[in-house]
Amino acid sequence: MSCQNRCDKDCHRQLSCQHQKQQPEIIGWRFDAIKLMRWLVLISFVVAYWLGQGWNQPNTMTQLQKLYPEAEITAVNGKDSVWQVQQSSADSITTYTAIAKTENSYGGPLQLITLYGDDGRVKDVDLLNHTDTPAYIQKLRNRMHFEQYENQPVVRNNSSPSFDAVSGATISSDAIMRAHFRGLEEAGQLSFGKTQTLVEQRLQIETQHYVLLAFLILAVASQWIKHPAFTLGMAVGSLILMGFWLNQMFTASTFTAVSLSYTPSVYENLSFWILSSGILFGILFLGKNIYCGNICPFSALQLLLNKITGLSLPLPKFVQKYGSFVPKIGLWLVIIIGLLTTVPIAGSYEPFSMIFSLQGVGIQWAILPLVVIGGVFVPKIFCRYFCPAGQGLDYLTQFRNWLAGYITKNKRRSS
């Protein structure tokens, strides 16, 4: 067979064929849908970030006016943090000073207003805006968390009463307390000439942090220990310790929070840093996602539920073929909604907090039973087909492994 014939028959494989060199070169453009999708996703993130920053700039004055609709509000010395609030009644006019302070909470920053009078006592404490799960804030309101600050002196001394955090919403109540104390520090200096330091940056290492660390070490060990008893023990431990006791989970909103620079400091939420560092260690040094299937309590819950029933129903062909796209789309939606609203948890649909701390809003309560019952019939239905956090961690692991492979290949070439 002549070379020309071979070319006609199977041209794309005959790269060494002489005739190809003689043929005019066709300048072509190969359409790569996956590459295009990646670029579109990146562009959509940039646009959503830009729109979110433009739409959601908090206006303290407007929010204060909403909180005290009858009052006349003016900024003090042109500052955005100190305001004069004048409330008029039929026979008198009362003037208060309001100080707005922002602190990082569970879902991102929250802005608190502390209102005090000339008598040196706190009149009112309330939230101007927040990015926390609404159910947590509602829990604080139900427990009268804000009322404990009222009528307390602005200038505090050793005999001043301490304030309580609300169990199950500790991070939010701690953030509120810090914002209130920062307000009192400024109020003391501004109105009463007293310098007081009420917020101390002190690293508090407690039992829960050691337990979390130990669990991360076990999760790393589980990459080598494949005994069924060990896997079962990890699942039970994860459910009890990580879920019900520590209530510490990794959600997809963390990706949005990091991109919006909403991460809490190590003093505010040490558990977050221990967990994130452990997950990153697994990705960077082992090239594995150690969180899913080892640490995640929700994954453990599904595994144990399915072990009891032993059911594994077949999925429709459509789901088998296209189901793997769902967590990818889910992750994109979580990040896009988080960036557009500048509230990282706004798009976080994982039902984790509902099952372990019974906190949820509206339709979230429908997701939980469906996922739990669905998990009885289909092993790990949420992890396999819906979890955006797992998808995000898998992407990071894939990227790390691709990068490691690329570096190794280049090293080999150069040597």
Add this chain to the structure above:
Amino acid sequence: MSTSTSSSFNKIGRIISGTFFALIAASILLFLADSLLRNLA
């Protein structure tokens, strides 16, 4: 178990798992739409 019985079980299984899959997906979409509107309002 005969082939036809096994096939029927598979069919029922697919209907049950498919229903759960669709319900979870629908409730997630509803949550996301509700959350987006609530937070942008």
